[in-house]
Amino acid sequence: MTTPETGDLRITNVTKRFGEFTAVDDLTLTVPQGAFFALLGASGCGKTTTLRMVAGLEEPTTGEIRLGDRDITRLRPYQRPVNTVFQSYALFPHLDVFENVAFGLRRRKQREVKGQVDQMLDLVQLGGFGKRRPAELSGGQQQRVALARALINHPQVLLLDEPLGALDLKLRRQMQIELKRIQTEVGITFVHVTHDQEEAMTMADTVAVMNAGKIEQLGRPAEIYEYPATAFVANFLGQSNLLAGEAAGQQGSDVLVGAYEQRFAVPAARSRTQRGPVFLGVRPEKLALVAAGAAVPAGHQSVAGVVTDSSYVGVSTQYLVRTGWGTELAVFAPNGGDAAQLAVGSEVTAHWNPQHAFLLERAPGEGDQTTPLLDSPDTVVGVGS
Amino acid sequence: MRRWFADHWVMTVGLMVLLYLFLPIAVVAGLSFNRPSNRLSYDFNAFTTDNWTNLCGPADLCDAVGRSAWIGLLATVFATILGTLMAFALARHKFRGRSLTNLLIFLPMATPELVMGTSLLALFTAGGLQLGFVTILIAHIMFCVSFVVVTVKARLAGMDARLEEAAMDLYATPFQTFRRITLPLVLPGIVAAALLAFSLSFDDFIITNFNSGNTVTFPMYVWGANQRGIPPQVNVIGTAMFAIALLLVLATNVRRRRGARVA
Numbered sequence: 294m295t296t297p298e299t300g301d302l303r304i305t306n307v308t309k310r311f312g313e314f315t316a317v318d319d320l321t322l323t324v325p326q327g328a329f330f331a332l333l334g335a336s337g338c339g340k341t342t343t344l345r346m347v348a349g350l351e352e353p354t355t356g357e358i359r360l361g362d363r364d365i366t367r368l369r370p371y372q373r374p375v376n377t378v379f380q381s382y383a384l385f386p387h388l389d390v391f392e393n394v395a396f397g398l399r400r401r402k403q404r405e406v407k408g409q410v411d412q413m414l415d416l417v418q419l420g421g422f423g424k425r426r427p428a429e430l431s432g433g434q435q436q437r438v439a440l441a442r443a444l445i446n447h448p449q450v451l452l453l454d455e456p457l458g459a460l461d462l463k464l465r466r467q468m469q470i471e472l473k474r475i476q477t478e479v480g481i482t483f484v485h486v487t488h489d490q491e492e493a494m495t496m497a498d499t500v501a502v503m504n505a506g507k508i509e510q511l512g513r514p515a516e517i518y519e520y521p522a523t524a525f526v527a528n529f530l531g532q533s534n535l536l537a538g539e540a541a542g543q544q545g546s547d548v549l550v551g552a553y554e555q556r557f558a559v560p561a562a563r564s565r566t567q568r569g570p571v572f573l574g575v576r577p578e579k580l581a582l583v584a585a586g587a588a589v590p591a592g593h594q595s596v597a598g599v600v601t602d603s604s605y606v607g608v609s610t611q612y613l614v615r616t617g618w619g620t621e622l623a624v625f626a627p628n629g630g631d632a633a634q635l636a637v638g639s640e641v642t643a644h645w646n647p648q649h650a651f652l653l654e655r656a657p658g659e660g661d662q663t664t665p666l667l668d669s670p671d672t673v674v675g676v677g678s
Numbered sequence: 679m680r681r682w683f684a685d686h687w688v689m690t691v692g693l694m695v696l697l698y699l700f701l702p703i704a705v706v707a708g709l710s711f712n713r714p715s716n717r718l719s720y721d722f723n724a725f726t727t728d729n730w731t732n733l734c735g736p737a738d739l740c741d742a743v744g745r746s747a748w749i750g751l752l753a754t755v756f757a758t759i760l761g762t763l764m765a766f767a768l769a770r771h772k773f774r775g776r777s778l779t780n781l782l783i784f785l786p787m788a789t790p791e792l793v794m795g796t797s798l799l800a801l802f803t804a805g806g807l808q809l810g811f812v813t814i815l816i817a818h819i820m821f822c823v824s825f826v827v828v829t830v831k832a833r834l835a836g837m838d839a840r841l842e843e844a845a846m847d848l849y850a851t852p853f854q855t856f857r858r859i860t861l862p863l864v865l866p867g868i869v870a871a872a873l874l875a876f877s878l879s880f881d882d883f884i885i886t887n888f889n890s891g892n893t894v895t896f897p898m899y900v901w902g903a904n905q906r907g908i909p910p911q912v913n914v915i916g917t918a919m920f921a922i923a924l925l926l927v928l929a930t931n932v933r934r935r936r937g938a939r940v941a
Contacts, residue, residue: 383844397848
């Protein structure tokens with residue numbers, strides 16, 4: 294085993310343009326050594342371009358990429374201690390599994406190829422599959438071969454480009470756990486590109502949410518989820534009810550917000566701004582419903598509405614509640630037992646603990662946002678087209 | 679009966695088409711074992727293997743076949759090398775005039791052979807070249823290149839460019855990437871192109887006829903012999919060519935099937 298030089302992956306002021314189009318816009322990012330880092334974003338947000346620049350398959354237009362003390366910005370892909378698990382794997386179809394995995398070792402004239410390959414195949418639970426061709430393997434097995442082929446070189450950084458995208462849901466969950474296990478075992482820095490927020494949150498210890506070539510927010514998954522930095526993040530990572538309002542400054546430990554002729558308060562510690570146009574955000578599962586007129590728990594804030602839709606999904610019931618001004622709020626009520634199902638048409642009060650709300654900046658003129666950003670190209674704002 | 683026909687008519691028509699396709703070849707194969715009653719007759723007279731054993735009996739036949747094979751081989755080698763390089767350039771690089779080249783490459787295939795033959799003749803004569811082996815070879819290489827380019831390019835286009843990126847990512851230099859990944863994956867296309875080039879060259883008559891001077895290739899020999907009665911040995915050559923082609927196709931199929939079983 295080669296001893297990896299110690300070092301974080303540091304991307305500094307990197308911009309990548311393809312003609313007129315800026316794919317990555319002045320990106321600065323540090324991935325600590327040994328981290329499981331996820332770059333999360335919709336298609337076209339620049340996450341794959343970022344990955345390819347680290348791999349050496351694209352050259353940054355400007356900026357610098359360093360691995361530890363070493364400037365790798367202009368190094369060719371085969372000169373970098375970085376390996377990639379490609380989207381849909383890119384296994385060599387004319388070589389068997391053994392030779393696919395041995396490829397990197399042979400290029401670097403390593404000895405003890407057989408022992409290393411066998412050991413690696415065992416690690417990804419493919420012992421005995423060496424003689425098979427990639428086309429003979431299932432999607433999940435191919436995925437493991439791709440992983441083994443990259444990992445066997447003990448790169449300083451392993452790049453994963455949507456590695457689980459081609460797998461079905463059940464296998465994907467299984468591989469998520471598997472990947473996490475392997476990462477813990479080998480201790481290599483993983484940089485994982487994905488558009489699947491659940492995948493990012495399950496596996497990574499740090500998530501960077503990218504949009505239009507920039508990082509919108511970076512942090513631990515729970516941090517980002519509980520206190521998103523922008524409206525984009527609030528709706529890309531999970532779902533949020535964002536109400537358009539005006540912040541009127543701090544009073545005590547709270548920021549006061551006026552929206553739709555009601556007054557709300559949000560803890561200052563959970564406010565990205567204190568004045569001007571804002572979004573008051575509450576996650577659907579942080580909202581609770583009571584029948585109209587019933588008591589709301591002390592300290593909670595509330596909005597009145599009518600149930601317009603209810604879907605029973607097992608662990609919870611997902612309601613849509615139309616407010617007096619017409620916005621439909623999403624409410625996820627856990628099916629914990631005592632709460633009765635609310636019929637469509639019921640008049641209700643939706644309430645929340647202010648400690649669970651958050652306040653974001655809003656561009657003037659933007660209205661309420663309550664629908665999640667689905668991962669379809671037309672929701673990608675300001676990219677490509 | 680009607681029911682039977684309704685169930686089997688596609689099969690019946692299919693078999694008849696196959697019969698239509700293979701009857702001429704069967705006749706050639708049959709005639710190769712025939713001792714004709716006289717020089718100008720094509721009737722099945724008597725069975726013999728003389729034609730096979732006495733292949734080079736008719737004057738100049740074997741010379742013509744050898745010459746055609748030699749020209750075919752050389753034309754194949756040159757056309758395959760040139761065409762493969764060109765296909766790589768067209769498939770992998772963006773340069774000025776690429777789309778124009780892509781268009782022009784179809785021109786020799788679309789030009790009637792008669793036109794190509796006469797223009798080549800005009801060109802050679804104007805250039806003061808002695809018509810013969812060399813001019814035939816130049817002409818053959820010329821019309822084979824297009825077919826090679828198109829065939830290899832199709833194979834290259836079907837190849838996932840990420841495989842090469844993956845190889846580079848796994849420490850392969852550009853040369854190693856080409857040698858270990860690109861070439862093995864494109865090779866079937868190159869082999870197919872070479873076989874195509876050989877068969878195009880081997881049986882070309884029209885263009886060759888204009889540019890051969892006194893040199894006689896196999897198709898020209900057959901044409902000439904036709905005036906005074908084709909010797910039955912020509913059928914032997916035809917049958918042998920067909921058998922070789924068939925064997926090659928079968929071998930490829932077997933290989934592919936074995937590959938598919940493993941792959």
